[in-house]
Amino acid sequence: MNTKGIAFIVSGIFAFLVILTLSFGSWYQVDQGERGVLLENGRLLRVEDPGLGFKIPVIESVRFVSVRDQNVVMNLEAYSYDQQPASMQVSVTYSVPADRVADLYSEYGTLSNLQTRVIERRTPDAVKNAFGKYTAVRAIQEREKLGLDATQAVIQSMRDAPVQIVGVQIEEVGFSSAYEHSIEQRMLAQVQIETTRQQKETAAINAEIKVVNATADADARRQEYQAQADGIRLKGEAEAAAIKARAQALSENTNLVSLIAVERWDGVLPSTQVPGSALPFIGIK
Structure with missing residues (x-):
């Protein structure tokens, strides 16, 4: 093969590489989460969104910038x-x-x-x-x-x-270690103060509960005693009323005494007799 033939082959390979480079250099792809900065000889033309784009080889270029966190x-x-x-x-x-x-x-x-x-x-x-x-x-x-x-x-x-x-x-x-220790001690003291305060509040509440319970018990007993007293009073008043009514009846009807005596006679003649009386004396029991 002569020199002219070799030169032709080399020129062909070079042309193919140039065409191949230009072909691949004419497009670009922007990934999701990025933006493409399209430059023309270093001058910013525009910002490209994700997807496939085309550019002029050699003259235009693309820089990728992430918009992710x-x-x-x-x-x-x-x-x-x-x-x-x-x-x-x-x-x-x-x-x-x-x-x-x-x-x-x-x-x-x-x-x-x-x-x-x-x-x-x-x-x-x-x-x-x-x-x-x-x-x-x-x-x-x-x-x-x-x-x-x-x-x-x-x-x-x-x-x-x-x-x-x-x-x-x-x-x-x-x-610092010293300051963290002082903070810890301060917090422990605060916790102790809070615990003491809660204990006092709990004791006060318990005392109030005892007072309420004692008052309720006293009221219950008072009501019970009052009921008993009312019962006794009512019973006494009833008995007194009965006695008064009986006495009034006796005073108003003298024959009632004889009637009561007859009703209570058991049929046995008394062994004693009031002197000068016509009938034997019948005792009223």
């Missing part, structure tokens, strides 16, 4: 409102809104640059300011509220950046 963890040192030093681990979850991808690329180029120049620089000051409004005891007791306040502080600090703060978690807060 990202997370960064930072270890911070801060002071509480009562000047107690604390160490904490802060986790920030963020994402880039799809409509801010162009701003992100124009200002920072990549997510990594955004995280380094914005997230990691502004978050510490925002969290420290939020933490500084809490005493050490409140920071421990109100961890959830502290997290919400820290989240709002970080969101406020990022208001001009092409980023959305999803959440801020203060995962660990540690104070």
Whole structure:
């Protein structure tokens, strides 16, 4: 094979590679959860949504930016409102809104640059300011509220950046051993005070229950005695009324005595007789 033939073959292979490269370089694919930044010689043309797209080889290029949630963890040192030093681990979850991808690329180029120049620089000051409004005891007791306040502080600090703060978690807060021991002792004392207070309230309630029960028993006895007294009084009044009625009947009817005597006579004549009387004396029993 002569030189001309070899040159033709090489030219053919080169042309095929060029065509192949241009063919594969004329399309691109944007995954779900990403956006494609289409550039023309480095100038931003537009942001492409997920799917298949086409571009001019060599002249146009595509940079991919994730719009999924990202997370960064930072270890911070801060002071509480009562000047107690604390160490904490802060986790920030963020994402880039799809409509801010162009701003992100124009200002920072990549997510990594955004995280380094914005997230990691502004978050510490925002969290420290939020933490500084809490005493050490409140920071421990109100961890959830502290997290919400820290989240709002970080969101406020990022208001001009092409980023959305999803959440801020203060995962660990540690104070000095001596201070944590003092907090523990203070809480134990508070628990003891609360226990004593509850015991006093329980004793007072029990005393009130005893008073109520004693009053109820006394009222019951009083009512029982009153009933007995009323019964005796009514019985006496009835007997007195009967005697009075009997006496009145006797006074009004003198023959009633003789009638009663006859009704009670057993038919046996008495062994004694009142002198000068016509009939034997019948005793009334």
